[in-house]
Amino acid sequence: MTVVGLADDRLELLAPEAKSALAAARVLVGGRRHLALVSRWDGWAQPPETLEIRADTAELLAQVRSRLSAGTGPICVLASGDPGFFGIVRTLLKTVDRRQLRVLPAPSSVAVAFARLGLPWDDATVVSAHGRPLEDAVRVVRTGSTVAVLTAPDNPPEALGRALVEAGCTVDLAAVCSRLGSPDEAVRELTLDQLAAGRFDPLSVVVLLGPGRLPLTGWQPAGSESDRRVLAWGRSDATYLHRPGMITKAETRAVILGKLCLPDRGVLWDVGAGSGSVGIECALVAPGLTVFAVESDPASAERIGANAAAAGVRIHVVPGRAPEALSSLPRPDRAFVGGGGIGVLEAVLARLAPGGRVVASFASVDRALAAAGLLGAVVQLRADRGERLPDGTWRLVGSNPVFVAWGPGGDG
Secondary structure, eight states, rough: OOEEEEEETTGGGGOHHHHHHHHHOOOEEEEEHHHHHHHOOOOOOOOOOHHEEEEEOHHHHHHHHHHTTTOOOEEEEEEEEEETSSSSSHHHHHTOOOGOOEEEEOOOHHHHHHHHHTTOOOOOOEEETSOOOOOHHHHOOOOOOOOEEEBBTBBBHHHHHHHHHTTTTSEEEEEEESSSTTTTHHHHHHHHHHHOOOOOSSSSSEEEEEEOOOOOSSSOOTGGGGGOOOOOOSOOGGSSOOOOOOOOHHHHHHHHHHHHHEEEEEEEEEEEEETTTHHHHHHHHHHHEEEEEESSSSHHHHHHHHHHHHHHHOOOOESTTGGGGGGGGGOOSSSEEOSSSHHHHHHHHHHHHOOOOOEEEEHHHHHHHHHHHSSEEEEEOOEEEEEOOSSSSSEEOEEEEEEEEEHHHHHO
């Protein structure tokens, strides 16, 4: 049995090996569209028997078993793209030993979709929504950087869009790629809101790129300065765009990351993110984290995106004021509260995942002690920075103390 993948549903694109398999077929298996496509082909000495692939494959497999047992053949199965990629090969292996199966693939629909968008996909995660809950796709989009979702009549692209919006996901790019290779092919780039509100061909490939994955000015050559990273936190305040005086200072940031005890993966909230410096450094240290930076000031929220892009990390920027903006986010395993007061801290604790940890910073001793009562531990930090005098000598310039509380539980 030979399985032939069709590229763009065009017989003229078949390789010689595939044309030979088709010409030799005594039994031809395919969907209605593919059987109609080859009905006009003139390469057969004797037209083959045809078996149509339907939604219920049990009858088809019984027919295939019958032909194999009777020695009828050769059998040629037609499919779109790569038949081993969420395709008919998995179904056929319920009947056919893999050593009796020859597969001649064409480019998969996912490969064609990324090609149409001019993007690489070697790091992509592919999810099928055919007969599967959309929650699986949402979970992958939330934690993945490059995702392709194969949609279906029961889960069309717009249903995926609504699920992503309801889950509070954000992406740099959403694209719906439909009827690839056909005369009415459509590739549309849009926002998640447009995806949720639209109507699309249900059998589409939806490509989603997470924050920081959309190239804005082309690719950097391998080995370039931006390609070399170091493991560092507590980086210079000058690294980040920020409002004057409105940034968690480098020395405080280093302590905060230590108290967060970052896991290798999970969800982290940076609430009252400001410049995004804490969330960005968490993403640098633990790239497996999904980081949500919540910030109410529109200009600061925009700066977070710029700072994350400059650092080369993925950050989901959530414009809005806590605690209201937290309601649609997934439960955090770690959270840093840099603004909003005790009410916001209580809201974060109410959503914290089991075994999670919160770190919060305060300029006020009263709020810090109240936070310590909720979390279990507090420390006062003060860093005196060296400053060179006009004569070349140095002096230490003191800064206002900052209080850092962490917990639940005071260990670490």
